[in-house]
Amino acid sequence: MRKYYTITELTREFGVSTRTLRFYEDEGLIQPERRGRTRLFKSSDRHLIKEILRGRRLGFTIAEIREIIDIYKGPPGELGQLELMMKRVAEKREQLKQKRKDIEDTLAELDNVDEACLARLAELRVGT
Amino acid sequence: MRKYYTITELTREFGVSTRTLRFYEDEGLIQPERRGRTRLFKSSDRHLIKEILRGRRLGFTIAEIREIIDIYKGPPGELGQLELMMKRVAEKREQLKQKRKDIEDTLAELDNVDEACLARLAELRVGT
DNA sequence: CGAAAAATTGACTTTTACGTAAAAGAAAGT
DNA sequence: ACTTTCTTTTACGTAAAAGTCAATTTTTCG
Numbered sequence: 001m002r003k004y005y006t007i008t009e010l011t012r013e014f015g016v017s018t019r020t021l022r023f024y025e026d027e028g029l030i031q032p033e034r035r036g037r038t039r040l041f042k043s044s045d046r047h048l049i050k051e052i053l054r055g056r057r058l059g060f061t062i063a064e065i066r067e068i069i070d071i072y073k074g075p076p077g078e079l080g081q082l083e084l085m086m087k088r089v090a091e092k093r094e095q096l097k098q099k100r101k102d103i104e105d106t107l108a109e110l111d112n113v114d115e116a117c118l119a120r121l122a123e124l125r126v127g128t
Numbered sequence: 129m130r131k132y133y134t135i136t137e138l139t140r141e142f143g144v145s146t147r148t149l150r151f152y153e154d155e156g157l158i159q160p161e162r163r164g165r166t167r168l169f170k171s172s173d174r175h176l177i178k179e180i181l182r183g184r185r186l187g188f189t190i191a192e193i194r195e196i197i198d199i200y201k202g203p204p205g206e207l208g209q210l211e212l213m214m215k216r217v218a219e220k221r222e223q224l225k226q227k228r229k230d231i232e233d234t235l236a237e238l239d240n241v242d243e244a245c246l247a248r249l250a251e252l253r254v255g256t
Numbered sequence: 257c258g259a260a261a262a263a264t265t266g267a268c269t270t271t272t273a274c275g276t277a278a279a280a281g282a283a284a285g286t
Numbered sequence: 287a288c289t290t291t292c293t294t295t296t297a298c299g300t301a302a303a304a305g306t307c308a309a310t311t312t313t314t315c316g
Contacts, residue, residue, distance in 0.1 A: 007263070023304060037264055038312070054230045059187015061302075068234070071241055075248045082252070086245050089238050096231050102182045103228050106196070110217050110224075113199055117214050120203045124210070136292070151274060165294055189272070263312070270305070283292070
C-alpha cells in the first residue's frame, strides 16, 4: 500500500485532466490533504475518484454522484436519518435497475443488427 | 394502430418538451412528416424517440445516440460497409457491457449500505 | 544551489442539450 | 367569426462539466 499519490499519477491512471480532479475537489466530492499547497491523494481518495468516474460513465450528474457518495459515507446514528437514507438507497437502486434494463434492451437490438449483418454477409458470399 | 401523433401528444407521453423534440429533429435524429408547417409523427418516429430517450438515460451524447440510431437503420449492401458496421456494433456492445458492470458494482455497494443501515436499525431497536 | 519539471490558482472559454421568449401562422371549439 | 389553444420559426440565454491560458509557486534532481 502506497501512502500518497500525486495528482498527475491519478490523472494518468484514470485518463482525466488535473482540471477535472480540481473541479471535483471544488465540488466537494474529494478532499485530498495538503502539504503546503500541494495536494496529496490517499488511496481512499483514489477509490472515491473511481466511484465518481463510474457515476460519470453511467450518466449521473455531479449532484447525483454527490448523493451516491454521501450515501457511501456510512449510516448516520439517528433513526429519522436512517430511514431517509434507506429511502434514498431504494431510489438509486430503482434508477440503476432502469438503466440496466435500458442496457439489456439496447444489447438485444444490437444482437438483431448483428444477425442481419451476418445474414447479409452470407448472401454476399454466395454471390447475390 | 394510429396514423399520426401530434408533437404535444408525444411530449406528454415521454415527459419531454417540444423544444427537445425539435432539437432532435434539428440534429437529424428524427424526420417527422409535414402537413404544411405542422409536424406529423408516425409510430416509427415515436419508436425512434423511445430509443433516443433510452440512450439519453444511459448517458450517451447526441452524437453517440446518432451512431446507435444509424446502426439500427439496417445493414448496408456493400462488404466494406458491412464490416465497418459490425465493428461499430462490437464497440457499442463493449461500452454497454462496461456500463452494465458499473451498474452491478454500484448496486453491490448499495447492498452494503443497506445492510449497514439495517444493522444500525437493529441496534437502535434493542436500545443501544 | 539552480534549472527544469510539476503543481497551483484564477479567469476566461467552450460544448452540449436544451430553456425561454417573441412573433406569427394554423386549428379547433363555441 | 372569434377566441383560445397549438404549433412554428428565430434567436438569445443558460447550466453543467470541464478545457485552456497565464502567471506563480513548489518540487525535484543533477
